[in-house]
Amino acid sequence: MVEAWRIFSVAGPVLVAAIGHLVSGTVREGYMDEIFHIPQTQRYCAGEFWAWDPKITTLPGFHLLGAAWGSSLGYFLGSLGILSEEGPCSTTLLRAMNSALLIANARLLYLIHAKVQTHNHKGAQKDEHHSFLLSMCLTFFPLHFFYGFLYYTDVPSLTFILACLLATLHSRHWLAGLAGASAVAVRQTNVVWVSFILYVGILDRLRCGQGELGLAPLVELAKHACRQKWMLLQVFFPLLLVPSCFVLFVVINGGIVVGDRDAHKPVLHLAQLGYFFLFAVGGLSPALLDWRKLHGGLRRLVSSTMMCRLALGVVLSVVCTTLVRGTFAHPYLLADNRHYTFYLWRRVLQYVHVRMALVPVCGLGMLLLLESLLERCSPLWVVGYLGCTAATLVPAGLLEFRYFVVPFILAALHMPSPSRGSIFALASLFIAVDAATLYMFLYRPFYWPDGSTARFMW
Structure with a gap:
């Protein structure tokens, strides 16, 4: 295992640096959301900390992180005499931060998976080699890998969420609180996932939620938490501080987003859950599409209590119904033909009969995903x-993968850890999509009527 990480520590940065050089050499100027993020970070690099672009919706954590990275790396490169004419916070250097975080995320994914597989008592444990292979595979997850070469919030957002989860798994709660606060400072909706990590930490601390899915375990959890409230407050105070402070921020700010509020108002976009399950069953198909999992899910459903079957039936019905009736077409989705979702909506999802045809796939995907999670996690974890x-998807009006x-x-x-064959199949799928999307982005530009260059992207 040590040898595998040694190889990755050389091959990983070389591959990422080569692709990053190709992207920045082809797309020299900021693109899409970068036209807001890069100038804002460059203002911070210049010491203009009171300057703010009102079109930016997120808190300034991402830009402060980028300014610290760009200034430090720029100073180091300047001392070597190899700093470019663009200065310390150039587009290339800022994009390089996300590329570096791709490598960091690979390590975090490995550490979390290894800990989760040994930490959870359900099922057989897998060796570290499986954790290494899966972490490499997930690093190439297309929505993660692609944005590792642009200056977007997605990669650092995931970095801080993973760091928060890992620290909580190791009971390093002050470190978890710091990582959680950083995650929210990069993207506000991360407060939901910090709250989830807090919830999982409480479940683990109380050692409850291992029984049948239903209302009774939730009631028992609430009673147990009330009895142990002072202990829980003492242990999880750093993590609890994050959502508490965020609620105060929302009250003072008058909303979640910082800028461009008219285009980012919360809506009731119920179809997002259906879209997610379709996305998950497609993205994890080599690991999920297993007859034994489907059979196990159906057997679990048949042998469960009437209340459990009723609850699952209601959830499935609601998710599938909202896929048909709960759609919302955001103006950005309809207007911006640079995103793949524009074509997905225009040619597929806008038609009711197509969405109706996808309902069985959505239901199957949800059943397979829940069955897989219940093999390793408690029912309360899954709830x-x-x-x-x-909570993160339904209020979002924009269909954005x-x-x-x-x-x-x-x-x-x-x-549960997939077989090695499934991991290799999944990795092959991810790498093929990565290659195709990067090729389309770099070498298949098109031009808008005003003469500006447009590129296909997620």
Whole structure:
């Protein structure tokens, strides 16, 4: 295992640096959201900390992190006499931060998966080699890998969520609180996932939620938490501080987003859950599409209590119904033909009969995903996961696959370890999509009527 990490420590940075050089050499100017993020970070690099672009919706954590990275790396390169004319916070150097975080995320994914597989008592444990292979595979997850070469919030957002989860698993709660606060400072919706990590930590501390899925375990959890409230407050105070402070921020700010509020108002976009399950069953198909899992899920459903069957039936019905009736077409989705989702909506999802045809696939995907999670996680863990996934996706009016990254990665980490064949099949799928999307982005530009260059991207 040590030898594998030694190879990755050389091959990983070389591959990432080569692709990063290709991207920055081809797309020299900031693109899409970069036209807001890069100038804002460069203002911070210049010491203009009171300057702010009102079109930016997130808190300034991402830009402060980028300014610290760009200034430090720029100073180091300047001391070697190899700093470019663009200065310390150039587009290339800022993109390099996300590329470096790709490598960091690979290590975090490995450490979390290895800990989760040994930490959870359900099922057989897998060796570290499986954790290494899966972490490499998930590093190439297309929505993660692609944005590792642009200056977007997605990669550092995932980095801090993973760091928060890992610290909580090791009972390093002050470190978890710091990582959680950083995650929220990069992207506000991460407060939901920090709250989920807090919830999982409490479940583990109280050692409850291992029984049948239903209302009774939730009631028992609430009673147990009330009895142990002072102990829980003492242990989890750093993590609890993050959502508490965020609530105060929302009250003072008058909303979640910082800028461009008119285009980012919360809506009731119920179809997002259906889209996510379709996305998950497609992205994890080599690991999920197993007859034994489907048979196990059906057997679990038949042998469960009437209340459990009723609850699952209601959830499945609601998710599938909202896929048909709960759609919302955001103006950005309809207007921006640079995103793949524009074509997905225009040619597929806008038609009711197509969405109706996807309902069985959605139901199957949900059943397979939940069955896989229940093999390793408690029913209360799964309930919390579904609730937090809904809390992050349903209020989002825009169909954006980037919003699926955190719940997708968390599901992949907590499922039973796939076979090596499944991991290689999954990695092959991811790498093929990575190659195709990078090729389209770099070498198949098109031009808008005003003469500006447009590129296809997620």
